[in-house]
Amino acid sequence: MRLYNTLSRQEEEFAPQRDGVVRMYACGLTVYARGHIGNFRTFLAVDLLRRTLRHVAGFEVHHVTNFTDVDDKTIAESQKAGVPLREYTTRFIEAFREDAASLGLEAPEDTPRATDQENLVAMADMIAALESRGHTYRSEGSIYFKISTLPQYGQLARLDHAGMISGARVDSDKYEKEDARDFVLWKATKPDEPTWDCGVGPGRPGWHIECSAMALRLLGPAPIDIHCGGVDLIFPHHENEIAQAEGATGHQFARFWFHVEHLLMDDGEKMSKSLGNVFTIRDILDQGYRASALRFLLISVHYRKQLRYSWATLQQAEEAVKRLYDCVLRLERVKDGTGADGWEARLETARADFRDKLQADVNVPGALGAVFELLREANAAVDAGTLSRAQAEATLTFFADCDKVLGVIALRRQEESAPPIPQDELDALMAARVQARRMRNFAEADRLRAELDARGVILEDSPTGTIWKRK
Template sequence: MRLFNTLTRQLEEFAPSRDNTVRMYTCGLTVYARGHIGNFRTFVCMDVLRRALKYVGGWHMHHVVNFTDVDDKTIAGAQQEGVSLREYTDRYIAAFHEDAAILGLEPVEDMPRATDPANLEAMGNMIKALDERGHTYVSEGSVYFKISTMPDYGKLARLHHEGMQAGARVDADEYAKDDARDFVLWKATKPGEPTWDVGVGPGRPGWHIECSAMALRLLGEAPIDIHAGGVDLIFPHHENEIAQSECATGRQFSRFWVHAEHLLVDDKKMSKSLGNVYSPKDIVDHGHRVSALRYLLLSSHYRKQLNFTWSGLAQAEESLTRLTDFLARLQSLPPGEAHPAVVERVDAARQAFDSALGDDLNTAAGLAAMFDLVRVINGAIDARDVSSTDATAITDLFTHFDSVLGVISLRRAEDETPPVPVEEIEQLVEARKDARRRRDFGEADRIRKDLEARGILLEDGPQGTRWKRA
């Protein structure tokens, strides 16, 4: 499996370093607000990476996705609402789980939160290790990482210090630093803020330390295999994680760094002032299905910016329908032997799909392999060259496709709760069948239009009438 490594800016052959288990860490959500579709673009991409490693690469996963549940925004939010930090962040963690479920994210092995005692302790230990090795200094009660003690600082982001002066907005931190580029490991306690004592003075974690500490605590000895997140995290977050982890352990932190590009909305970055920040739930409130959003996210490469539009979502909806219509059609094929021509096509499609996904997660090419198969098999069905035995093989292959893409199963789950009760639909389909038998097409069409208005489509075929959600 080939993956683009931000560290080298090249495609590299990936395999886990030990035990056939991929040790992967994805930077998760800061839980001061409900996650938006931009956040979820990253999470869906990493979910597909995770699934591809499992179901195409054949490896086991130990995948950690964290919650940042303490920072300026969470503290401010909790204070504003007069609730505890824990209570405040619990809400958004619950919302995340809700949205993750409707988007079909596969549960990961660990979802730690920064303020859990074991994690805070791990942070304290890492800071102590850094201190022993001479990488820290204390200023006004806060502990800082001293960049000048790390010669290869900047290797991930590849930022050159000279160029940073001219137009860069210099960090107007409220804490004093020796060098503008130094970053805080542990922030001194301020009145009214939550505080912990983990052996480096009372205070709270700096942003970067939590990921380093949790990744190594949960995934074991450095280097881990993959560290992932959105592109905006490359600097400073991931760069600083590398600095802390490598200076504390003396070893490489992560072998691969994988970054998902941003999602734009109507060609603009999402922002509250533009009113274009949507959560997965907003997609539903706009009358769309979340499966269409997942499909849309899959339809372009994870390292390219993706422009979200409502019409793009509608197109995704139609494309996905073509796949599910095809699978429905496979249900009613006559029994018989497997056809060699079909078997050959199925094998070719599997190969094309796996090779696309194994090539730096080329989901768009993977989808094309699926549609190629759909077209060919549809034609073969019309020619009566597909048996139920073939159908089983094809269905199995689609199960494989979807183990990685996770979009068809999502759509099916949605279909289980149609806008009209299934019993009523079936009753009306029966009534319409009678009407058609009587050649009372007026009544038959009336029933169909009535159901259509309520979100149910009827299709007459040789095997009878099939219904589906609009």
């Protein structure tokens, strides 16, 4: 398995350090609003990574994704809504779970919240360790990380701080700091803000401390294998996570850094809550598009390339998913044939191709190519009537195995499981049409087809019978 590592800016051979278990941490959502599709592009990329590690590379995975449920925005928004912070953020955690399920994200092994007691304690412990190692100072009730005490600071982002001048706003923090680059570990709180005291004095967590502390609490000891997140987190968030974890433990924090490029809107701008140009999963489903198509679109561009979202490409994804699912349906209905020559070997080639692509830095678009190449040949074999029942089954197994990683067919199957009209009514109408066709009463047969079409059901006739699909 090869993975690009932001730390070295190179692709490297990857294997977990201990016991064949990959210990990975992915920065999650700040839960003051529903996540948008840009957020989910990243979560989907991480999902494909975890599925590849499990189902292709054969490792076990211990994957942690956090919810940031305390920061300036969550506090401000909950106050605006007049709802206690915990209750307010819980709503968006539930919304996230709903969206994640609709996109078919595998559940991480742990999804800690920053404000859970054991996590706050872990943060306080880490800050205490940093204090005893001389990496901090206190000022006006807050505790800061003193960057000048950590010579290796900046290795991930590779920023030239000496050259950080005009054009960049450096010091925007409202709090007192000795050096503009220093960052807050534990924030003094205002009277109306939630406060915790877990050993380092009253206050609330700074933005970065939760990830270092929770990652090591759940996945430690350092180093963990992979740390994931969007590219915008490289600096300052991940750089500061490294400073905290390494300052506190004296060991490397994470061996691999996996960063997902941004999703851009049609106009070429980054989608982000602060820019206000956001679409949620729900917005898109409400427009009548399927989650399976959205999933396909979001995984069909390599994770290290920017993905430009448009309705046209979503429609293209919809057509591709349809083609994939239709092939599966055909294979399921294949009657026993004489046997296609060399089909087993062909499946093996496709399988190897699929795996090779994914093992090369999770090249999902390349892997999709392998699937669709095989798909065309499978359709041709079905047309020719050569495929034996066993070969059809083997082909279905191939698709199912690919889908353990891609997760698109499973979603589509779920979407298609119930017809848009009552099943018994559908059955009756379809039976009536079979009867009409048998009597060569095509006018009646076409009338029934039109009636169903108007109600969202498409019929497809074939030598092996008629099947229905959602429109």
